[in-house]
Amino acid sequence: MTKEKFMRLDSIRNKIDLIDNKLLQLLTKRLLLVKQLSFVKHGNLLPIEDKSREKKILQRLKAKARTLNLSRDFVTKVFRQILEESKNIQKNTL
16 A cells, blocks of 8 residues: 555545544433433333334434435434433433
């Protein structure tokens, strides 16, 4: 690999790293909101799990994925994991 190609590769990887860091910051913000949500749910005697809400979220995100040319399966897998972690945090917050 030439020095020029290596520098280009390194530059692209650095940009990906920056995006990864931003994703982590956004996930942290989301999960802090989830903790707040758990207190609201608990105070109003609402269940942690809301299948109807989860279904609506996934439908909305799959539709958005289509407009962004992202794989709907990929987006579904990622957000199912996020939703699972959100429920785990809610269970452990109280």
